[in-house]
Amino acid sequence: MARPGGWGVTEGTVTASGPDTPGPAGSGGRAGGPGRAQIGRVVWTVIVAVFVVIAIAVPVKIVGKHLRSTSSSTTGGAAPVVHMAGLQFAPGHLVVKKGTRVVFDNNDVAPHTVTEDTAGGVDSGVLSPGGKSFSLVVNRTLVYHCAIHPFMKARVDLAG
Numbered sequence: 001m002a003r004p005g006g007w008g009v010t011e012g013t014v015t016a017s018g019p020d021t022p023g024p025a026g027s028g029g030r031a032g033g034p035g036r037a038q039i040g041r042v043v044w045t046v047i048v049a050v051f052v053v054i055a056i057a058v059p060v061k062i063v064g065k066h067l068r069s070t071s072s073s074t075t076g077g078a079a080p081v082v083h084m085a086g087l088q089f090a091p092g093h094l095v096v097k098k099g100t101r102v103v104f105d106n107n108d109v110a111p112h113t114v115t116e117d118t119a120g121g122v123d124s125g126v127l128s129p130g131g132k133s134f135s136l137v138v139n140r141t142l143v144y145h146c147a148i149h150p151f152m153k154a155r156v157d158l159a160g
């Protein structure tokens with residue numbers, strides 16, 4: 001027998017024969033006369049009409065949302081990402097509008113930091129390797145390095 005391979009077919013057969021058993025019992029219980037059957041038909045018509053309205057309205061709403069989110073993302077912009085990989089910040093020189101959130105992602109195999117050159121400035125602390133990230137809103141020029149690998153230098157400048 002091909003039972004293991006024919007599981008889907010077996011299940012299909014069970015499902016198809018399923019309604020056969022409760023079917024007569026169900027219709028027997030509902031058989032209250034032709035009036036009820038007509039009400040049932042009206043109810044079905046209303047249900048179908050509601051579904052048709054939903055089917056038309058939902059895609060319109062989704063398209064509307066999509067258009068709205070597209071326009072807002074154009075205004076706000078996606079957060080730019082500085083990657084740490086191969087003991088380098090990439091891009092080493094990023095230019096953003098004032099107030100932009102910049103994400104620093106450590107995709108390297110070594111831990112790094114985002115430490116501003118100016119003492120007492122921005123310091124991410126140690127970012128573990130493998131996707132640990134740090135983000136900050138940039139409101140001024142940021143000249144930074146990695147405290148663990150001081151040769152790793154980069155900067156973020158404001159546009160305009």
Ligand SMILES: [Cu+2]
Pocket residue numbers: 110111112113146147148149152
């Ligand atoms: Cu480092």
